[in-house]
Structure formats: C-alpha cells, structure tokens
Amino acid sequence: MTLPVVKGASYILVQAPSTLFQYGSTQTQTRQKDPNAEYLKQIPGHLRSFEACVGYAPNQAYIGNLLPDELGNIAEPWYDNPVADASRFGAQGEIMPEDEFLGLVKMYDSFDLVKLTQEFTELVKAKLKIHPIFKDKDLKALSEGVEFNEIDELVNKHVADGLYFEHKLIGCVKQAHDTDPNLNAHVMLENSMTKASGILALLNLGRLGYDITDIEYVIEASEEACGDVNQRGGGNFAKAMAEGAGCVNASGCDVRSFCAAPAHALINAASLVKAGVYQKVAVIAGGAVAKLGMNGKDHIAKGVPLLEDCLGAFAILITANDGESPIIRTDLVGRHTVGTGSSPQAVITSLVTDPLDRGNLKITDIDRYSVEMQNPEITKPAGAGNVPEANYKMIAALGVKRGDLERAEIMNFVEKHGMPGYAPTQGHIPSGVPFIGPALKLMKAGQIQRAMIIGKGSLFLGRMTNLFDGTSFVMERNAGIIEEAAAGQDDTALKTMVADAMRQLAEILLKED
Amino acid sequence: MDLEIQARIKELSEKHGAENLVIILGGAEAEASGLACETVTNGDPTFAGPLAGVQLGLLCYHIFEPEVKDLIDPVVYDEQVSMMEMVLDVEEIIAEVSQYRNQYCQFL
Numbered sequence: 001m002t003l004p005v006v007k008g009a010s011y012i013l014v015q016a017p018s019t020l021f022q023y024g025s026t027q028t029q030t031r032q033k034d035p036n037a038e039y040l041k042q043i044p045g046h047l048r049s050f051e052a053c054v055g056y057a058p059n060q061a062y063i064g065n066l067l068p069d070e071l072g073n074i075a076e077p078w079y080d081n082p083v084a085d086a087s088r089f090g091a092q093g094e095i096m097p098e099d100e101f102l103g104l105v106k107m108y109d110s111f112d113l114v115k116l117t118q119e120f121t122e123l124v125k126a127k128l129k130i131h132p133i134f135k136d137k138d139l140k141a142l143s144e145g146v147e148f149n150e151i152d153e154l155v156n157k158h159v160a161d162g163l164y165f166e167h168k169l170i171g172c173v174k175q176a177h178d179t180d181p182n183l184n185a186h187v188m189l190e191n192s193m194t195k196a197s198g199i200l201a202l203l204n205l206g207r208l209g210y211d212i213t214d215i216e217y218v219i220e221a222s223e224e225a226c227g228d229v230n231q232r233g234g235g236n237f238a239k240a241m242a243e244g245a246g247c248v249n250a251s252g253c254d255v256r257s258f259c260a261a262p263a264h265a266l267i268n269a270a271s272l273v274k275a276g277v278y279q280k281v282a283v284i285a286g287g288a289v290a291k292l293g294m295n296g297k298d299h300i301a302k303g304v305p306l307l308e309d310c311l312g313a314f315a316i317l318i319t320a321n322d323g324e325s326p327i328i329r330t331d332l333v334g335r336h337t338v339g340t341g342s343s344p345q346a347v348i349t350s351l352v353t354d355p356l357d358r359g360n361l362k363i364t365d366i367d368r369y370s371v372e373m374q375n376p377e378i379t380k381p382a383g384a385g386n387v388p389e390a391n392y393k394m395i396a397a398l399g400v401k402r403g404d405l406e407r408a409e410i411m412n413f414v415e416k417h418g419m420p421g422y423a424p425t426q427g428h429i430p431s432g433v434p435f436i437g438p439a440l441k442l443m444k445a446g447q448i449q450r451a452m453i454i455g456k457g458s459l460f461l462g463r464m465t466n467l468f469d470g471t472s473f474v475m476e477r478n479a480g481i482i483e484e485a486a487a488g489q490d491d492t493a494l495k496t497m498v499a500d501a502m503r504q505l506a507e508i509l510l511k512e513d
Numbered sequence: 514m515d516l517e518i519q520a521r522i523k524e525l526s527e528k529h530g531a532e533n534l535v536i537i538l539g540g541a542e543a544e545a546s547g548l549a550c551e552t553v554t555n556g557d558p559t560f561a562g563p564l565a566g567v568q569l570g571l572l573c574y575h576i577f578e579p580e581v582k583d584l585i586d587p588v589v590y591d592e593q594v595s596m597m598e599m600v601l602d603v604e605e606i607i608a609e610v611s612q613y614r615n616q617y618c619q620f621l
Contacts, residue, residue, distance in 0.1 A: 345592065385542045
C-alpha cells in the first residue's frame with residue numbers, strides 16, 4: 001500500500017469587476033429592491049484596476065509569489081502598499097483579467113449558450129494568443145463572434161444575461177431552457193464561470209510542469225450546483241472541467257460540504273490513492289460569482305476598495321508516493337461528527353486534538369495550521385474580525401485547557417504556528433487549502449515538518465440541518481521511503497525465510513527416513 | 514442581524530410579550546454584538562429588516578456577561594464557553610452590549 005502525496009498545486013484568481021457589479025449577490029439583491037440604490041452608484045468609484053489587483057500582496061501570496069509569512073513584512077493596509085515587482089503569473093498559479101476570462105467562458109461553452117461580440121472576440125483572441133497556456137487550436141473555440149445587436153436583443157428579451165467588460169455589454173449567456181429555473185440564464189452564467197475558472201486551475205497545473213493528461217480521477221469541491229429541474233445538483237462539474245482541460249483519461253465526481261468540501265475532497269483523493277484505486281487524482285474547485293463584492297456595502301462605508309473582486313480557484317494533485325513530496329496522513333484525520341456538538345471547544349477538539357492524540361502528537365508538534373485563511377483586510381471592515389487569528393487563538397486556548405501551553409503563551413503560539421490570512425472570501429477557496437502549495441514548497445525545502453489542513457463548513461445555510469461541519473488532516477514532510485518497494489523487499493525476505501525453513505524440514509525428514 | 518432572525522424575534526415577542534423574552538448573544542466580536550443588541554432594543558439600525566423602526570426594548574445579554582454566566586452550571590459553562598473567554602475580547606464585547614442595553618432596554 002502506497003502513501004498518498006501532494007505532488008503539485010495551482011491557485012487561480014480571476015479579477016472580475018464588471019461581473020461583481022452585475023452578478024454578485026449583494027449587488028443583485030440591492031438592485032432587485034431598488035435599481036437606483038446609492039450603493040450601486042458608488043461601486044464603480046471603488047473598484048480597482050487589474051494592476052492594483054495583481055500588485056495586492058495577499059493575491060501575490062495566493063498564487064505563490066510570496067510566502068504567507070512574508071505578508072508580515074508588508075505595511076498595512078496592503079491595498080495601499082502594492083508589491084513592487086508583482087507579476088500576474090505565479091510560481092503556483094496566475095491572476096487572469098476579466099476580458100481573457102470571458103474569452104475562456106466562451107471557449108469552454110459546450111452548448112453554444114455564450115455569445116461574444118465580434119470586436120470583443122478579436123481583442124480577446126489577440127490577448128489569449130500570447131498567454132502561455134492557450135494554442136491556436138484552443139482559440140478556434142472562440143469562433144468569430146456575433147453582431148452586437150444579436151446580443152442586445154437576447155438580453156432585452158430577458159432570455160440571456162449580459163456579459164460586461166469595463167461595464168460595457170460585450171456578450172451574453174443564454175438561458176438553456178425556457179421554463180427550467182435551474183437552467184435559466186443566471187444559473188448558466190454562474191456555472192459557466194465556475195467551470196471556466198476550474199479549467200484554468202487544471203491547465204495551470206500543466207503550465208507548472210505536471211502532466212495532466214494521465215490524471216485518472218478529478219474531484220470538484222466548489223459550492224455551486226449544476227443540474228436541471230429534475231436534478232438540481234446532478235453534477236458533474238469535475239468531468240466537465242476535466243474535459244475542458246484535456247484530461248482525456250480522467251473520470252470524476254463532485255463533493256459538496258459548503259466551505260469544508262475541499263478538505264473532504266482531499267481526504268477522499270488521498271484515500272483513493274492509498275487504496276490503489278487510482279494513482280493520480282486531482283482535487284479542483286472553481287470560483288463563486290455570487291460572492292463577488294459580498295461585503296461591498298461595509299467596504300464602501302469604511303473607505304476600503306472593493307477587494308472582493310476576484311473569483312478564486314485551485315487544483316491540487318494527489319499521487320502515489322514519490323519519496324519526496326509531502327504525505328497526507330490518512331491516519332491523522334479529524335472529523336466533526338453528528339454528535340460532536342457546536343461549541344467552539346467541541347469543534348476544535350474534534351478537528352485538532354482528536355487526530356493529534358491518535359498520533360501521539362502535541363498541539364505544538366504541528367508547525368503550521370491552515371485554517372479559514374480569509375484575508376482580514378476583507379473581513380475586518382465587515383465585522384467578522386480576523387478569522388485566521390481567531391482560529392489560532394482557539395487552538396491555543398484549547399492547548400491551555402489541556403495543559404499543553406501556558407495561558408501567557410497564547411499570542412506566541414499564534415505567531416509561531418499561525419500565519420496571516422490572504423485568501424479571497426470565496427467560501428471554499430480560503431478553507432484550509434491555500435496553504436497546501438506553500439507547505440509543499442516549505443516541506444520539500446526541509447523548513448517545516450508538519451502542517452494541519454482544516455476545512456469548516458456552515459451546513460445550516462442549506463436549511464437541511466442546524467449542524468456545522470469540519471474535517472482536517474495532517475500533511476507531513478516525506479521521509480524519502482517508498483513503501484511499495486520496501487513492502488516488496490519484505491515479501492522477498494519472508495518468502496526466502498519460509499523456503500529456507502521448508503528446505504531444512506525436508507532435510508530433517510530425509511535424514512529421519 | 515440576519516433578517517430571518519429579526520422576523521423570528523419579532524414574532525416571538527408578539528406571541529409571548531416583549532417583557533417575557535431575553536435575548537442571549539454569542540457573537541465573537543464587539544461591534545457585531547453591539548449591533549445585535551441595538552437591533553433587539555432600539556430597532557434595526559441598517560433599516561433593512563423587520564425590526565427597522567421597531568423598538569422592542571428587549572432584555573439582551575452576551576453569554577459572557579456575569580448576569581447570564583452566573584446562572585449557568587459551571588461545568589457546562591466550562592465545557593461550552595470558557596475556551597472562548599481566552600480567545601475573544603470579553604471586556605470590549607460586554608462594554609458594547611451593555612451600552613445599548615442600558616440605553617434602550619425597557620425591562621431593566
């Protein structure tokens with residue numbers, strides 16, 4: 001039996017300010033109530049440029065150009081202190097501007113629902129031509145575009161939702177059915193964007209040097225649902241994304257558990273690899289259109305730019321043990337059970353100390369905890385505080401209650417075992433997974449030994465249960481031993497011993513004869 | 514405060530009488546806890562929910578406040594809440610919540 005390892009990771013941001021304005025849920029709900037609301041009028045003045053988005057330090061950390069710890073050296077507010085040599089391409093991903101992304105939405109449209117104008121198609125084709133991932137044959141899917149009037153008519157007839165760039169109508173996503181609410185234009189737009197961003201994450205794994213054509217299974221872990229009137233969440237985003245990215249040997253499925261889904265999906269992927277069902281599994285997720293500008297009202301009221309202007313996505317590659325990549329310890333998995341209860345103490349015990357106790361590890365044996373890594377510059381003005389810091393304090397406080405730490409050491413623990421939050425508030429995106437990429441780098445360099453990845457989800461939002469959810473696992477530096485080979489040697493030795501014993505017995509029997 | 518929760522509180526106070534209701538908050542942050550207390554005493558300050566302009570004046574405490582804490586079995590409190598006392602800014606939360614209670618509560 002092999003140990004599963006984290007082989008690679010890619011992280012994607014798509015800056016989508018026009019989509020934020022049109023389709024973020026805070027904006028659509030405000031518009032529904034009052035199309036002339038003051039808040040909507042203020043939005044354009046609070047959006048940032050693509051350059052500002054790329055130079056934003058947390059975004060550079062998310063795509064792997066900065067380590068999370070390095071954010072501590074950058075003066076706050078980070079939005080006023082851009083990274084000088086920032087690049088849209090990162091050591092572990094990329095930041096894509098909205099025009100290129102709308103091109104991708106068209107390129108991966110399987111049912112001819114997406115229309116772009118001829119002028120915009122030309123512009124996007126020229127930009128994607130110089131993108132390191134896309135080849136001329138990929139760009140053929142952009143076709144030649146259609147007349148603006150065709151798009152304008154579809155949008156005015158309310159059979160399509162407009163696509164905008166720099167607030168100008170440049171395309172649309174048509175409804176996929178005239179009466180099915182699950183295939184209406186808005187749902188199709190959201191799902192098409194989730195799909196395109198997930199594909200981009202998979203393709204970036206390829207750009208970073210991993211062969212994605214031999215991935216056998218893809219697990220998708222976003223928070224959207226695709227289906228029709230008879231099966232609202234039928235799925236399978238995973239297979240659609242694998243198809244788009246050219247993973248011809250992959251099948252897949254979707255895993256859902258609100259923000260906890262990525263951690264569940266990674267445990268599933270690691271288990272499939274450990275059991276030998278598959279050798280190479282990708283866990284991926286696309287972004288959430290609805291969450292764009294979610295806390296925009298608070299941000300504008302407090303003079304903060306609209307920092308929730310990015311869709312987030314990721315792809316993590318789990319493979320059989322290669323003797324060098326970090327191991328996922330499937331024996332050190334934490335889970336919030338139905339009977340755990342909802343007090344923070346019970347939750348942290350189930351997710352953190354229960355698995356550590358199983359491995360005879362102390363809270364301080366984990367070098368870094370990756371919790372809900374939301375960027376505090378986004379959450380603090382919205383009244384949600386510094387989420388990662390609160391999580392670290394909870395882990396430390398539980399350590400105090402268990403006698404692992406002195407109460408005076410709480411802030412030292414936060415400093416040493418935590419890190420600043422840097423992920424966009426896209427729900428499943430900040431939940432534990434952002435640190436897998438940096439942990440891979442740090443563990444390979446021998447700088448840290450263990451990390452714990454924790455995912456938490458608010459199941460009660462679906463109104464099927466009042467329960468909360470969470471799961472966690474330990475990621476550990478590879479000791480460099482590949483078990484299969486070791487197991488093979490053990491088998492040979494055993495067989496030799498048995499054969500020797502049989503031979504000796506035969507000799508004794510012969511002598512007795 | 515969530516619009517649905519505002520609706521439930523309004524409904525409960527109509528059904529049982531505002532004088533028979535106590536709101537216990539478990540918010541993790543002072544400003545948000547204060548806002549919740551303001552909503553159930555003086556009305557929704559954001560004018561977005563069912564309690565906009567509705568001054569229920571309810572009794573409202575945060576779970577950390579001694580008036581509530583002292584009524585709870587210490588073993589249960591230790592199991593369920595005490596860890597969070599080490600994590601959150603208890604004094605700031607109490608100051609914020611009690612400020613609105615003292616100003617707007619009609620049943621003190």
